[in-house]
Amino acid sequence: MTTTVxxxxxxxxxxxxxxxxxxxxAMELSSGAAALHQAIVGDRLKLALDxxxxxxxxxxxxxxAHPGLVWDVAIGQxxxxxxxxxxxxxxxxxxxxxxxxxxxxxxxxxEVVALRETSRAGLAALRxxxxxxxxxxxxxxxxxxxxxxxxxxxxxxxxxxxxxxxGDDLLHESWSGWDLSSVxxxxxxxxxxxxxxxxxxVTAAPELARLTLNLxxxxxxxxxxxNGQRLVxxxxxxxxxxxxxxxxxxxxxxxxxxxxxxxxxxVFEGDDLRSTVAVEARDGNLVHLRSRVRNGSGxxxxxxxxxxxxx
Numbered sequence: 001m002t003t004t005v006x007x008x009x010x011x012x013x014x015x016x017x018x019x020x021x022x023x024x025x026a027m028e029l030s031s032g033a034a035a036l037h038q039a040i041v042g043d044r045l046k047l048a049l050d051x052x053x054x055x056x057x058x059x060x061x062x063x064x065a066h067p068g069l070v071w072d073v074a075i076g077q078x079x080x081x082x083x084x085x086x087x088x089x090x091x092x093x094x095x096x097x098x099x100x101x102x103x104x105x106x107x108x109x110x111e112v113v114a115l116r117e118t119s120r121a122g123l124a125a126l127r128x129x130x131x132x133x134x135x136x137x138x139x140x141x142x143x144x145x146x147x148x149x150x151x152x153x154x155x156x157x158x159x160x161x162x163x164x165x166x167g168d169d170l171l172h173e174s175w176s177g178w179d180l181s182s183v184x185x186x187x188x189x190x191x192x193x194x195x196x197x198x199x200x201x202v203t204a205a206p207e208l209a210r211l212t213l214n215l216x217x218x219x220x221x222x223x224x225x226x227n228g229q230r231l232v233x234x235x236x237x238x239x240x241x242x243x244x245x246x247x248x249x250x251x252x253x254x255x256x257x258x259x260x261x262x263x264x265x266x267v268f269e270g271d272d273l274r275s276t277v278a279v280e281a282r283d284g285n286l287v288h289l290r291s292r293v294r295n296g297s298g299x300x301x302x303x304x305x306x307x308x309x310x311x
Contacts (some may be wrong), residue, residue, distance in 0.1 A: 012122030
């Protein structure tokens with residue numbers, strides 16, 4: 001006799017504020033993982049591609065991991081709490097406390113910090129804390145996942161109270177000792193904007209989910225979605241948007257944080273994505289950018305407000 005073992009994680013009504021998930025495996029940021037990540041989303045950040053340049057800028061010639069690989073692994077590790085996710089709605093306050101190197105090992109803890117029931121499902125706000133092998137802080141941010149529920153609950157938390165803005169000290173902390181003299185100046189100011197002419201097709205979506213330890217069934221199993229299509233992992237869309245930003249701003253040094261990131265419509269494998277990018281503010285070497293991504297039908301799928309370092 002065969003016994004079916006369910007391993008798909010909690011429903012919304014199984015969760016309580018204060019629940020902590022720690023069992024996701026730690027993951028080394030290997031050169032192989034970096035190469036596959038680059039092949040899927042087209043990472044073009046010079047510091048992650050050019051070891052010599054990264055050494056001159058950061059003072060350490062150990063290869064730098066692309067920040068997109070770092071946040072994708074952290075998000076993937078956090079899906080131990082969200083196997084059953086219907087959609088990931090937003091991220092708030094993501095900031096890199098340090099920039100990991102190839103060879104560093106990341107471990108993530110996921111805590112339920114707020115819950116709000118909806119008419120047919122529930123929204124879970126999750127605090128994601130990621131550290132390296134020496135227990136040094138790497139990431140600390142919040143994401144909101146929509147999960148199915150089996151029964152009604154009393155959860156009515158205010159998710160709008162989750163802060164989105166990043167403090168100036170945090171935005172300077174991880175790169176304050178870098179020497180930007182090797183990086184060309186980027187002459188942009190608030191109000192500048194661009195639209196990318198070409199689109200990027202979304203391919204290898206399940207492969208990226210597997211690479212980054214993402215367990216969400218919606219990204220692997222067509223039958224987990226009512227329309228019979230696999231939902232593309234949100235980090236995939238963000239990764240393509242980041243690659244498009246570096247085509248518009250080829251001398252961008254790095255992305256240091258996100259004010260917010262909203263998935264406003266689903267993305268599916270085979271979609272063509274293109275972006276418009278606007279400069280919301282500039283403060284010295286920090287630029288506050290907004291990327292809005294739309295699919296081939298012209299529908300907006302992503303609204304991403306983030307902060308980058310430029311020369």
